[in-house]
Amino acid sequence: MSSKKSIVVIGNGMVGHKYLELLVQKLEQSGQRNDYELITFCEEPRVAYDRVHLSAYFSGTSADELSLVEEGFYEKHGITLHLNDKAVAIDREAKVVQSAQGKQVAYDKLVLATGSYPFVPPVEGAEREDCFVYRTIEDLEAITEAGSRSRVGAVVGGGLLGLEAAKALKDMGLKTHVVEFAPRLMTVQVDDGGGRMLRKMIEELGVEVHTGKNTQCIEQGESCKHVMRFADGESLETDVILFSAGIRPRDELARACELEVGPRGGIVIDNSCLTTDKSIYAIGECALWDGKIFGLVAPGYDMARVAVDHLLESENEFAGADMSTKLKLMGVDVASIGDAQGATQGSKSCVYVDERQRIYKKLVISEDDKRLLGAVLVGDAEDYGNLLQMMLNDIELPEHPEALILPSLDGMAKPALGVDALPATAQICSCNNVSKGDLASAIEGGCMTVGDLKSCTAAATSCGGCAALVKDVLNAELKARGVEVNNHICEHFEYSRQELEHMVRVEKIRSFEDLLGKHGNGRGCDICKPAVASILATTWNEHVIEPHLAQLQDTNDYFMANMQKDGTYSVVPRVPGGEITAEKLIVLGEVAKKFGLYTKITGGQRIDLFGARVEQLPLIWKELVDAGFESGHAYGKAVRTVKSCVGSTWCRYGVQDSVGMAILMEERYRGIRSPHKLKFAVSGCTRECAEAQVKDVGVIATENGWNLYVAGNGGMKPRHADLFATDLDDETLIKYVDRFLMFYIRTADRLQRTARWLENLEGGLDYLKEVVIEDKLGIGEELEAQMQMLVDTYECEWKKTIENPEKLKRFRHFVNSESNDSNVVFVQERGQIRPATEDEREELKEKAA
Amino acid sequence: MNWVDICSIDDIVPNTGVGALIQGHQVAIFRLLGSDELYAIDNYDPASSANVLSRGLVGDLGGKVVVASPIYKHHYCLQDGVCLEDAGYSVNVHEIRVSNGRVEVRLGEGVMERAA
Ligand code: SRM
Ligand SMILES: Cc1cc2nc3c(=O)[nH]c(=O)nc-3n(C[C@H](O)[C@H](O)[C@H](O)COP(=O)(O)OP(=O)(O)OC[C@H]3O[C@@H](n4cnc5c(N)ncnc54)[C@H](O)[C@@H]3O)c2cc1C
Numbered sequence A: 001m002s003s004k005k006s007i008v009v010i011g012n013g014m015v016g017h018k019y020l021e022l023l024v025q026k027l028e029q030s031g032q033r034n035d036y037e038l039i040t041f042c043e044e045p046r047v048a049y050d051r052v053h054l055s056a057y058f059s060g061t062s063a064d065e066l067s068l069v070e071e072g073f074y075e076k077h078g079i080t081l082h083l084n085d086k087a088v089a090i091d092r093e094a095k096v097v098q099s100a101q102g103k104q105v106a107y108d109k110l111v112l113a114t115g116s117y118p119f120v121p122p123v124e125g126a127e128r129e130d131c132f133v134y135r136t137i138e139d140l141e142a143i144t145e146a147g148s149r150s151r152v153g154a155v156v157g158g159g160l161l162g163l164e165a166a167k168a169l170k171d172m173g174l175k176t177h178v179v180e181f182a183p184r185l186m187t188v189q190v191d192d193g194g195g196r197m198l199r200k201m202i203e204e205l206g207v208e209v210h211t212g213k214n215t216q217c218i219e220q221g222e223s224c225k226h227v228m229r230f231a232d233g234e235s236l237e238t239d240v241i242l243f244s245a246g247i248r249p250r251d252e253l254a255r256a257c258e259l260e261v262g263p264r265g266g267i268v269i270d271n272s273c274l275t276t277d278k279s280i281y282a283i284g285e286c287a288l289w290d291g292k293i294f295g296l297v298a299p300g301y302d303m304a305r306v307a308v309d310h311l312l313e314s315e316n317e318f319a320g321a322d323m324s325t326k327l328k329l330m331g332v333d334v335a336s337i338g339d340a341q342g343a344t345q346g347s348k349s350c351v352y353v354d355e356r357q358r359i360y361k362k363l364v365i366s367e368d369d370k371r372l373l374g375a376v377l378v379g380d381a382e383d384y385g386n387l388l389q390m391m392l393n394d395i396e397l398p399e400h401p402e403a404l405i406l407p408s409l410d411g412m413a414k415p416a417l418g419v420d421a422l423p424a425t426a427q428i429c430s431c432n433n434v435s436k437g438d439l440a441s442a443i444e445g446g447c448m449t450v451g452d453l454k455s456c457t458a459a460a461t462s463c464g465g466c467a468a469l470v471k472d473v474l475n476a477e478l479k480a481r482g483v484e485v486n487n488h489i490c491e492h493f494e495y496s497r498q499e500l501e502h503m504v505r506v507e508k509i510r511s512f513e514d515l516l517g518k519h520g521n522g523r524g525c526d527i528c529k530p531a532v533a534s535i536l537a538t539t540w541n542e543h544v545i546e547p548h549l550a551q552l553q554d555t556n557d558y559f560m561a562n563m564q565k566d567g568t569y570s571v572v573p574r575v576p577g578g579e580i581t582a583e584k585l586i587v588l589g590e591v592a593k594k595f596g597l598y599t600k601i602t603g604g605q606r607i608d609l610f611g612a613r614v615e616q617l618p619l620i621w622k623e624l625v626d627a628g629f630e631s632g633h634a635y636g637k638a639v640r641t642v643k644s645c646v647g648s649t650w651c652r653y654g655v656q657d658s659v660g661m662a663i664l665m666e667e668r669y670r671g672i673r674s675p676h677k678l679k680f681a682v683s684g685c686t687r688e689c690a691e692a693q694v695k696d697v698g699v700i701a702t703e704n705g706w707n708l709y710v711a712g713n714g715g716m717k718p719r720h721a722d723l724f725a726t727d728l729d730d731e732t733l734i735k736y737v738d739r740f741l742m743f744y745i746r747t748a749d750r751l752q753r754t755a756r757w758l759e760n761l762e763g764g765l766d767y768l769k770e771v772v773i774e775d776k777l778g779i780g781e782e783l784e785a786q787m788q789m790l791v792d793t794y795e796c797e798w799k800k801t802i803e804n805p806e807k808l809k810r811f812r813h814f815v816n817s818e819s820n821d822s823n824v825v826f827v828q829e830r831g832q833i834r835p836a837t838e839d840e841r842e843e844l845k846e847k848a849a
Numbered sequence B: 001m002n003w004v005d006i007c008s009i010d011d012i013v014p015n016t017g018v019g020a021l022i023q024g025h026q027v028a029i030f031r032l033l034g035s036d037e038l039y040a041i042d043n044y045d046p047a048s049s050a051n052v053l054s055r056g057l058v059g060d061l062g063g064k065v066v067v068a069s070p071i072y073k074h075h076y077c078l079q080d081g082v083c084l085e086d087a088g089y090s091v092n093v094h095e096i097r098v099s100n101g102r103v104e105v106r107l108g109e110g111v112m113e114r115a116a
């Protein structure tokens, strides 16, 4: 027998895993790792995953991506993991855990992190087929399967999780109902007024809300699979039912071995997270502290920290948790802070309601008017961070606290709570327990960006609710340290891209030299030159390789092709909307064959031809242009592709001609230069086969027209596009897209895609809508006119180039020789060429010699 | 080593580069701001192992005249060939002049040794 201490953790959920992570980290740091044996039982078929973001599974996040466990973590740290094995009994006397698969594991200390299970009300028929709960990946898999063959879905429970589940049903295209026992939604977090507003907004999204409904039984339905019968005699037909009527702690093991549990369940723990047996801890949602269960992950993580510290004999106590929350439910911002219901003796409330804009905000203020006790925000939760900090840090309220929630009208600044007012102990990120002081020392240690802070302190990496505040702290701290936060484009111009764009337009500047002479210094560089070239292009739209512009272009724009790793180029002709005739396909094939190019279908629904030497580009393009192809601008910061699905022309579900619209858009916006590349897609129905919701501009057909989405992104940091406007006719759609694009082109930073631009745009999506839809700045027509100018002056860059012998001169590898670059060597692979590796190149050279 | 005739000065668009082949050696030639400021360095970009420097953008950084490699954007000083990001990647510089409107280059010492 080893003298190692054995620590057994039952439950490998969010909190159980956090416990092991923290423990291993501390043990390794203090060199005690070898004194301990770590073992965990995981009932589920996979290690811990991010249950908080479970719903992301429906929008395509895979189980792997949801995983919280770093690849190989358990192996690397020597933790024994019993996957798919449930602990079934605890012998406290012998200190042994018994598992379903028959394992017997002895422990010195046991940690119960068994979480909770969804409560299913005792309704007759609740066990029928296609009735589900919403807690695990397996649940979601089953729901997806049932959803795909159903029309109607109902969620029992109108709380936080219920509404999240309703969104999932809605997104699957089901007619969705929410059935709530109480007279309003989200009884725990919001008050009557907030609940009413929330209901209105959710109903506007097409979800039917039924409150005050007590489900009595579920039976065989007529038009649907089931009928739900309510106590008031009414009924509802539905195919799928999701129960989301609250959670119950999983304390069955604890009960069986006679640990103390609460009257309504939950394993009783003290401030050290110890149960009534001093060798057994309980943490997370299964634990009952001071008569309370905490159904959020942050308090669970806190318990994990406390339990680790207690085991290692360092001081720490669990002191309860703030249950404030902020979330987006079906696109509606909802936040609840502290005493949201105004339950405190003598408290007063202060309410702002705007039924037009669908905003409800309430402050709960202490009897003496000095302190904020709680708040409810529906429809606009921007004030959440500020208000939460005020409450948590007991900051004295301003004289007119109502100003905190009133809209800021022109000239009336909001009494914003500067982050400077916060004490260093203020907790900024509750998920990861990061205080303002922690952020400050990370900044002292060299963090300069929110990204740095995320990787150094883990702040803002879980629910993301604190991201805005983290940024504020960063900016304030940098400022306090005298670090100038500037957006100058580079050392040659003390201006942002937006400012340069403005100067070029207003002062009618047409060349880089002119701009540099008037507003810059030095010679310029590879940062400012292409940026200015792009600005000049959107303002004057001259041919990219006019001599005064050619010198500014990155090699890709200069040779109008994408440089590959070996110095050769790729050729990507435009295939608008991805639609191509057989003739044109044959031409592509023949050109590729003739010039020995590697061909590949791209992710953008077109064909890429690789391995062209610079001197071959004009010859290749001559043939392509003759066959009617145009430049695809794969090389430019410009419109790349407008992906389409086949749409109503062929597809049995299509409701509009998505291919037609995609071609119209691609031909309208081709060639325009912008701060970064632009990608579009048009889908013919909500099945969304063109993936429009990850595009800069996404269009999805509806029965009545088009829904427009903006600022989506795939790539390095994916972002789901925002729904911008619905049911547009063709003309309005184009008008909005014109304005949106031009406004982006004018105001974005260099190499800032629309997703990042919108995230940084002051006022966000609402402001963008005001500018584009309501024309608040009065520049709508001007933006459209500028776009129209670009559309009218479009010319195919390659066509123009091959017609001009002067310009063609530049397409050669050597100015003084007809030879090719001897370093470009290809080998064959799967029937096509590919660049030789360095070793292969050497080998071939030797052979030749 | 002798001066080698390369091309007419007008064959190089101001503020851009061209590639030249001199006794089997690839050289990148740049013409800056008019006709009098010329530079010649190796065309080979050690950071990407490709002959591409002639196709980079020219400019200045911190007072040094540089070209940015089009592949991974390393900057090379046109005056001494030193790579700003990683001195280990530095390249050879060559002598260059204009005579009677013709650009002429003389390969640097190091290159001759290697070629020999
Ligand atoms: C060819 C292609 C891959 C393929 O074989 O399928 C490709 C190839 C390159 N992509 Fe891409 N991307 C290709 C589709 C995509 C897609 C998918 C799509 O468009 O549906 C994405 C994710 C969607 C998105 O952008 O939102 C994508 C995200 C990127 C990114 C990351 C952008 C971001 O915002 O994070 C880069 C880097 C950049 O642009 O800075 C990039 C950059 C590149 C570059 C330009 C890298 C480079 O500098 O050499 C590659 C050029 C290849 C060439 O010479 O043609 N490529 N790239 C695809 C060309 C599509 C087309 O027809 O034009
Ligand atoms: C859809 C959804 C959305 C949510 N959104 C949020 C949110 O926005 N913010 C927030 O703070 N919280 C949210 N939560 C709650 C959050 O997920 C939980 O607070 C958190 O997962 C609790 O962690 P835990 O480890 O205590 O329990 P769990 O994550 O449930 O883990 C317990 C694990 O123990 C296993 N287990 C139980 N008994 C045994 C046994 N006998 N043997 C072996 N294994 C066992 C279970 O199978 C489970 O894997 C959400 C939950 C859901 C379902």
Ligand code: SF4
Residues within 6 Å of the ligand: none
């Ligand atoms: S994913 Fe990376 S490797 Fe693949 S094409 Fe895009 S940029 Fe190139």
Ligand code: FES
Residues within 6 Å of the ligand: A428, A429, A430, A431, A432, A459, A460, A461, A462, A463, A464, A465, A466, A467
């Ligand atoms: S508060 Fe959730 S990530 Fe910071």
